[in-house]
Amino acid sequence: MSNNAIEQLSQEICRVGKSLYDRGYVHGSTGNISVRIPEDAGGGFLITPTDACLGFLVPSKLARLDRAGVQISGDRASKTLALHQRIYSCAAQAMCVIHTHSSYLVDLTLRGVWSEHDIVPAITPYYVMKVGHVPLVPYYPPGDTRVADVVERLIQDAASKGVPLRAVMCDRLGPQVWNETPSSAMATLEELEETAKLWLRGSMSAQPLSDSAIEELRQQFKVKW
Secondary structure, X not given: OHXXXXXXXXXXXXXHHHHHHHOOOXXXXXXXXXXXXXXXXXXXXXXXXXXXXXXXXXXXXXXXXXXXXXXXXXXXXXXXXXXXXXXXXXXXXXXXXXXXOOHHHHHHHHHOOOXXXXXXXXXXXXXXXXXXXXXXXXXXXXXXXXXXXXXXXXXXXXXXXXXXXOEEEEOOOEEEEEEOOHHHXXXXXXXXXXXXXXXXXXXXXOOOOOHHHHHHHHHHHOOOO
C-alpha cells in the first residue's frame, strides 16, 4: 500500500510540474515541488531534484527523504528542502509546497508590492477566497536558511489571528505556496499569479474590494480573511 501511495504522489508531482511548465508558470530549471508523505504510507517527503526542469520530471528520479530529511532514494534533493520542511512543521494544512519564479509576481516585487503584509490588494473575490493574505519575505540569496525563520514567524503570526496562511512571496525570487494536495497548491499559485497580472496590467491602480464586500464573502463562503 505504501509503495502505491508514493507512486501516485510521484506521478502527481510530475503532472503538476509539467502543467506549470507548459503554461509558463516556471521556466528553465527554476522552481520546485515537494509533498509530505502520509504516515500510513511511510512518512517523510518527496521533492523535485536540484536543477530539475519541472516540465520534464521523471517519477523515479524524484528525491525521497525520511522524516528527518535524510535522502534515501532518487536524484539529489532541491536545496529548498529545509524551507519546505519548516512550512510542513508549522502549517497544519500543508501537504504540498510549490515554489516558482512566476514572472508577474517577481515583476511585482521589482516595482514595489502593495504592502509588506499583502503584496497585492484584495481586488477579486477569488483572491480572497482561494489565496488570502500573502506577506513579503525580504530578499535573501537562494537557499539561505534565514528564510525559513522568517516564514515560520509569518505562519505563526497569521495563526495567532485565526487566519491560515497559504503563501508567502520571496522578494525577487518567487512565491512559496502550500495546500492540502499538489492540485490545490497549484490552484492557489495560479490565482496568486493571475491576481498579480491583473494588478500590474491595471497600472497598480485597481480599487480593492470594500470591507463590506469582504465581509459578505466571509459570511456566505466561510472565508477567513
